[in-house]
Amino acid sequence: MTVNRLRPFGETIFTTMSALAAKHEAINLGQGFPDTDGPARMLEIARAEIAAGNNQYAPLRGQQVLLDAITSTFGVPESHVLVTVGATEAITATVLGLVEPGKEVIVLEPYYDAYAAAIALADATRVPVPLQPCGASWDLDVEAIAAAITERTAMIIINSPHNPTGAVFSRPALEELARLCEKHNLLVLADEVYENLVFNGAEHTRFYSLPGMSKRTVWVNSAAKSYNCTGWKTGWAIAAPELLDGIIKAKQFMTFVGFSPVQPAVAHALLHEDAWVQDMVAGLKECHDILVSGLRYAGFPVHETKGTYYVVADVEHTGMDGIEFCTQLPATRGVAAIPLAAFCDQPEPWKYKVRFAFCKRPEVIHAAVERLLN
Numbered sequence: 279m280t281v282n283r284l285r286p287f288g289e290t291i292f293t294t295m296s297a298l299a300a301k302h303e304a305i306n307l308g309q310g311f312p313d314t315d316g317p318a319r320m321l322e323i324a325r326a327e328i329a330a331g332n333n334q335y336a337p338l339r340g341q342q343v344l345l346d347a348i349t350s351t352f353g354v355p356e357s358h359v360l361v362t363v364g365a366t367e368a369i370t371a372t373v374l375g376l377v378e379p380g381k382e383v384i385v386l387e388p389y390y391d392a393y394a395a396a397i398a399l400a401d402a403t404r405v406p407v408p409l410q411p412c413g414a415s416w417d418l419d420v421e422a423i424a425a426a427i428t429e430r431t432a433m434i435i436i437n438s439p440h441n442p443t444g445a446v447f448s449r450p451a452l453e454e455l456a457r458l459c460e461k462h463n464l465l466v467l468a469d470e471v472y473e474n475l476v477f478n479g480a481e482h483t484r485f486y487s488l489p490g491m492s493k494r495t496v497w498v499n500s501a502a503k504s505y506n507c508t509g510w511k512t513g514w515a516i517a518a519p520e521l522l523d524g525i526i527k528a529k530q531f532m533t534f535v536g537f538s539p540v541q542p543a544v545a546h547a548l549l550h551e552d553a554w555v556q557d558m559v560a561g562l563k564e565c566h567d568i569l570v571s572g573l574r575y576a577g578f579p580v581h582e583t584k585g586t587y588y589v590v591a592d593v594e595h596t597g598m599d600g601i602e603f604c605t606q607l608p609a610t611r612g613v614a615a616i617p618l619a620a621f622c623d624q625p626e627p628w629k630y631k632v633r634f635a636f637c638k639r640p641e642v643i644h645a646a647v648e649r650l651l652n
């Protein structure tokens with residue numbers, strides 16, 4: 279039994295593809311999670327915190343040490359910060375706390391699946407607008423977004439660096455979007471969980487920092503991608519207190535608070551592990567290059583990754599669409615990937631696009647490439 283508003287949602291594509299990968303002992307380049315740990319000192323602090331008894335409820339907004347680290351790292355007042363159970367809770371609490379039933383929320387296609395579920399839970403309506411091709415990557419289509427705005431539009435959800443395409447939205451396009459949001463008085467949920475993972479000369483623009491945007495933007499981030507700790511589910515939302523109020527009201531009855539002992543560890547990482555992050559990103563770039571040249575050698579046209587740890591390949595020449603391709607790949611090649619069609623309401627332009635994650639050790643990426651070539 280499932281309530282109507284959740285009935286359209288099946289098992290997530292990540293669960294499906296990870297299960298197929300396990301069944302066929304495939305190398306899992308589907309679900310995005312690294313196969314190495316985060317900074318050693320960060321892990322040590324978490325262990326020490328458990329041993330020292332930091333095992334009870336944190337305050338509602340988060341432990342002071344993490345609030346301090348977030349305020350100083352991102353240059354915002356403490357009244358603007360809420361620690362959440364991953365970016366996922368920040369996203370869901372933002373939509374539940376700030377969007378009335380029946381209102382419209384614009385999402386950019388292909389979009390991360392949690393947005394659609396949050397919008398459905400809020401009994402709001404999702405309005406998808408596709409990204410537009412831009413060189414070998416993609417960018418915002420601000421004209422198409424403008425055309426999608428109605429008097430019911432309450433919010434737009436943006437995500438840059440972008441999962442699943444690996445695009446990083448250009449500053450001029452984001453500035454134009456900012457003007458549009460101002461004109462139509464829209465809220466913006468800016469999911470920037472991959473902000474540290476940018477390559478190939480791309481530059482990430484923090485939407486919250488654009489003129490006039492801090493009052494209408496909920497800036498979502500997480501420790502997961504920057505410090506290789508996707509299982510810690512520790513993220514945060516940054517927003518003006520008038521917006522944070524609604525988000526807190528939703529959050530306090532979803533989880534009340536997050537996991538205590540990792541909060542000082544994440545605080546340490548924010549304050550002291552920039553060099554580790556730079557090394558990690560350099561390592562990712564190496565894995566990106568191995569995977570991209572392997573995919574090209576295997577005959578796949580490959581799109582440009584500007585950020586995230588994903589690369590998109592085109593599989594049209596195989597005679598299969600992306601879903602068919604990804605469904606057979608674990609069994610036939612021993613590799614798992616994710617079809618972009620799974621992130622779309624209008625899959626046509628994305629039908630042959632497939633996402634591979636390169637957040638694995640170089641030897642694992644080499645092994646995956648060998649399997650794709652055989």
Ligand code: PMP
Nearest residue numbers: 364365366390441471500502513
């Ligand atoms: N947003 C995007 C775009 C993601 O790819 C993910 C998955 N890592 C999340 C949010 C969720 O992050 P978390 O694991 O911190 O909940």
Ligand code: GLN
Nearest residue numbers: 290292308309310311441
């Ligand atoms: N964010 C990761 C991805 O896009 C994992 C998402 C998940 O498992 N829900 O692959």
